Amino acid sequence: MNVKAVLLVLLLALVVIFALVCVLLTRGEAHTHCGYQARYTFPEHLHSERRWLFADLSQDEISHVVQYLKTSLGLVLEDASRANPSDNCIYSIDLQLPPKAESLSYLDHGGSRPPRQALVVVYFGNQPHPNVTEFVVGPLPEPTYHRDVTVEKYGGQVPYYRRAPLLAEYKQMNIFLHHAVFPKAPSFMKEVLDYDGTNVAAMTTSPRGLKSGDRATWIVLFQNVTGYFLHPIGLEVMLDHSHLNSSQWNVKNVFYNGQYYRDFTQLEREFTEGRVTVEKVKKVPADGDISSMKPKADHAEQGPLNFESSEPRYHVRNNQIRSLSWNFAFRIDVSRGPRLFDIRFKGQRVIYELSVQDAMSVYGSSNPGGMLTRYMDASFGIGKYMYSLMRGVDCPYSATYLDVSLFSEAEKPRVTKDAICVFEQDLGSPIRRHYSKFNSIYYGGLPGTALVFRSVSTVGNYDYLWDFVFYPNGAIESKIHATGYISSSFLYGSGLDYGNKVGDHTLGTIHTHFFAFKVDLDVGDSFSCNFYFNHFLGLYGFCSTLSLDAGSTLLTVFFSIDHPAFSPTVIGTLQSTNLGPTIGIGNAFSVNHSHFGTDSPSHRSAMLSLVPTSASTTPPLIPKKKRHKLSVFPSSSSVRSADPVALNHHSVQLSTSTHPSPVSMLLPLLPKFSLKFDGSQWLLQWDSASHISRTQTTSSPDTDLASSSGSEGEAEGDSACYVTIPDSDVEECSPPSSSEAMQNYSDFVLRMAKSINLPMHHPKPCHTITCSVKYRPRMLLLCTSPCSHLFFSNGRGIFQKDFSTICLQEK
Missing domain, CATH: 2.70.98.20 (Copper amine oxidase, catalytic domain)
Incomplete structure (x- = not known):
């Protein structure tokens, strides 16, 4: 082939490639400029400043609330992270939401902005009658008033024994066990648990007692390793920590390997006398062995990732x-x-x-x-x-x-x-x-x-x-x-x-x-x-x-x-x-x-x-x-x-x-x-x-909504469930007043029933409705009263008891 012809072909090819590249680049720029930018722009007005009433308290607002309470209450408020049970301290500060009616008036109808307030929980341990009090403090960010809402919300003062334990109290409980309790059974702790002062971890349970006024916690003991939750040692202690002075706390019961003891003194005595059934557990390495989160094998190849192909669409x-x-x-x-x-x-x-x-x-x-x-x-x-x-x-x-x-x-x-x-x-x-x-x-x-x-x-x-x-x-x-x-x-x-x-x-x-x-x-x-x-x-x-x-x-x-x-x-x-x-x-x-x-x-x-x-x-x-x-x-x-x-x-x-x-x-x-x-x-x-x-x-994969044409001709293994809500139990309901609204309501109930193949009598205002549903062992039942109470269940006979009497019968 002639050399000139080859060169000519190559030149033409380069021109074509250059033209195609220019076209592609030009189209890409046009798409980026005209399409993407226009579609995902979020105007500023779509973020309403009025919704700030739902926002969490800022650090400045919280600091102002703390300073206000320290000044206004006239009491010493200790740092809760270091407080004793006998101290006064602030447990928590959170946003006090305005009533819904006021919020909607402000959001939708241009009403006045509800005052921004804080809800503060205070532990008063250093009082003649220790208690837990809740205050509403406002208006923020510069509070000028506080209002005690405890009685309004709970019907009376909240007794001090009902307070949630502080982290400081948990630490005190742990110290009490190691310094005041375990030393009373030295032989048992050493020979059975190989206790060295650091290798036992504690986890508390809840509730803290079985009757009103109790503040006694069962503490379960584990080996102190990574993931200690999986390594119990068989020893549990019931600690009464109701007294405000931690030195007055005491052990009420001890449990070990199926047996109960009054305290560690009895446990030690019976152990030294050979009357304790011992079950020694294998010592677990510090990483926890089966409880370790370290991979047991080399890392696999990188898996699939979820990523944004462009700028976020939110x-x-x-x-x-x-x-x-x-x-x-x-x-x-x-x-x-x-x-x-x-x-x-x-x-x-x-x-x-x-x-x-x-x-x-x-x-x-x-x-x-x-x-x-x-x-x-x-x-x-x-x-x-x-x-x-x-x-x-x-x-x-x-x-x-x-x-x-x-x-x-x-x-x-x-x-x-x-x-x-x-x-x-x-x-x-x-x-x-x-x-x-x-x-x-x-x-x-x-x-x-x-x-x-x-x-x-x-x-x-x-x-x-x-x-x-x-x-x-x-x-x-x-x-x-x-x-x-x-x-x-x-x-x-x-x-x-x-x-x-x-x-x-x-x-x-x-x-x-x-x-x-x-x-x-x-x-x-x-x-x-x-x-x-x-x-x-x-x-x-x-x-x-x-x-x-x-x-x-x-x-x-x-x-x-x-x-x-x-x-x-x-x-x-x-x-x-x-x-x-x-x-x-x-x-x-x-x-x-x-x-x-x-x-x-x-x-x-x-x-x-x-x-x-x-x-x-x-x-x-x-x-x-x-x-x-x-x-x-x-x-x-x-x-x-x-x-x-x-x-x-x-x-x-x-x-x-x-x-x-x-x-x-x-x-x-x-x-x-x-x-x-x-x-x-x-x-x-x-x-x-x-x-x-x-x-x-x-419907969920577990829901089998079979057709329910009646009780006749039911398949073997199926039956019907009838739910009757007596008249006396729905007399408080106020149905829609107008006949048109009542008809709309009735139509809605019937549409709901038909949507799940649920036969139902035509509803009447606040009267008994009997509905029947075929069920299978994993079926979802739905029945509704004329008051639009919806009851869901995964099996036969489980209904929310919204009425004083609900009769369940099987046919």
């Missing part, structure tokens, strides 16, 4: 977060943890408040510390025990991290860096999609993304990841991921009735987790009746070849004969299966034992495992006058904030539970398990005609 400013569809305000409560306010979807408010209320756990064990443990984590401080998040593990690297400022048991505010993260998540599946090849060929779909607001609380041995997830289709999901270390007991005797063996002398105790949320719906106008939701997840557990049920045992304990204790137990049935060990995370148990004096196998709500099986000992039904207080605790946010309408027409209390019984395959840490409420299950939307429509009606 914006954070002060205490407000806004995305393309959602915007809301947030704060962190010292006791309760994360709280979201004024949640709006596409500019319309759908929820006034969505918040955590409490995390509770109830344990069963053959040991006193475990059998009496009933933790209510809000009393310790879900918000107080939030710590910094680890980038790339707790949250994606590209997430937005926010700091939190709190005041609790300190002299000045504590700032926790990176305590909250916000990020948009790729769900890995579409929200919706369809591919068509009929008549015309097309595809349509919506990528699955979600905006996540996350915080983590580490309360003792457990870590709780709180997620609030916002989807582009209008659904909201509140999720709790629980992980961390299990709480264990020393294994002896019949210990396997209360859990599984996870170590040579370690019992992974059966326990129940309850998680409580509050949802204050604000969607359009309202009827005069309330909506209540109680959603109980089934009994969950972790087992290999055992099918585990849960029951309860009435225990008469040595240290309190007058106060028997109900303890959850495990009932195991051996299965002939070759499936091998299976971690049944998310698998519901089949429960075959009755509670509440009924014959229905319906106690998947683990709450019932604490109730005796005898009908004669069943607590009386709650009077109807008390029904609105079923989910409210004396320290709940609705009471703490003196909110007069928090439980009014759109307030919803949500609770859920699991019932794990851990096995050794889960160690060292409990794998994360999740509980969640999908907002698409309960979000109600009003249309322009003031009708209620149910949006995003979906």
Whole structure:
């Protein structure tokens, strides 16, 4: 080929390549300039300054409150981190939210701005009559008044013995054990436990006594190694620390390897005389061995990452977060943890408040510390025990991290860096999609993304990841991921009735987790009746070849004969299966034992495992006058904030539970398990005609909503459940006044029934409704009264007792 021709071809090729590069560069610049920048700009006016009323107290505001109280109370207020029980000190300072009516007037109607105030909890130990007092202090940032609200909120003074222990008191209890108690049994401590003054760790239990006025705590002792929660040594001590002078504290009971002793003096005497059954535990290395979090193998290759392909499609400013569809305000409560306010979807408010209320756990064990443990984590401080998040593990690297400022048991505010993260998540599946090849060929779909607001609380041995997830289709999901270390007991005797063996002398105790949320719906106008939701997840557990049920045992304990204790137990049935060990995370148990004096196998709500099986000992039904207080605790946010309408027409209390019984395959840490409420299950939307429509009606994988055409021709194994609400129990309800509104209401009830194949008589104002539902063992039942009370259950016969009488019959 001619050389000139080759050169000509190469020159033409270079010209073409140059032209293509110019075109591509020009198109890229145009796209960046005209598309991306225009789509994700967030105007400043979309972040309302009015939402500042929900913001956490600033460090300056807290400092001004502390200084004001020190001046105005005329008393010496010690630093709570170093205070003795006999001192006065400030326990916590938090935001006092204004009543909802005042907030909405300010937010929506240009009303006057509510005064910004603080809620302060003060321990008065240095008083003739020691007590716990709550003050509202304001206005901030320069307070000029304080008001005692204790009697208003609790109906009287709060006795001093009810106070939550300070960290300083825990330290004093530990010092008392090592310096005043253990030396009374030197031979036992040395020969049995190889005690050297540093190798024993202590963990307290709760509640602190069995009757009003008690302040005595069972303390469980472990080997002092990493993850000591998994290494009990068999020794437990009941310490009475009610006296304000720690030198006057005393031991009331001692437990070792299944035997009780009056004190360490008796334990030492019987040990030296050879009457103590000794079970020596193997010494664990300092890293904890099975409880160590160090990897047992080399790191694997880097896994997939969640990252932003461009600038975030959300914006954070002060205490407000806004995305393309959602915007809301947030704060962190010292006791309760994360709280979201004024949640709006596409500019319309759908929820006034969505918040955590409490995390509770109830344990069963053959040991006193475990059998009496009933933790209510809000009393310790879900918000107080939030710590910094680890980038790339707790949250994606590209997430937005926010700091939190709190005041609790300190002299000045504590700032926790990176305590909250916000990020948009790729769900890995579409929200919706369809591919068509009929008549015309097309595809349509919506990528699955979600905006996540996350915080983590580490309360003792457990870590709780709180997620609030916002989807582009209008659904909201509140999720709790629980992980961390299990709480264990020393294994002896019949210990396997209360859990599984996870170590040579370690019992992974059966326990129940309850998680409580509050949802204050604000969607359009309202009827005069309330909506209540109680959603109980089934009994969950972790087992290999055992099918585990849960029951309860009435225990008469040595240290309190007058106060028997109900303890959850495990009932195991051996299965002939070759499936091998299976971690049944998310698998519901089949429960075959009755509670509440009924014959229905319906106690998947683990709450019932604490109730005796005898009908004669069943607590009386709650009077109807008390029904609105079923989910409210004396320290709940609705009471703490003196909110007069928090439980009014759109307030919803949500609770859920699991019932794990851990096995050794889960160690060292409990794998994360999740509980969640999908907002698409309960979000109600009003249309322009003031009708209620149910949006995003979906069912969980565990729900089998069979068609219920009647009781005739039922399949084998199916039956019908009838729920009757007597007239006398609904007479307080005020139905919609107008005939048009009543018809709208009736239509709504019938639509709800039809949406889940629920046959129902046409509703009449405040009269009895009988509804029937087919059920299967894992079916979700829903019945509704004319007052729009919704009752949820995972099995036959479990209903929220909102009325003094609910009749359950089986056909």
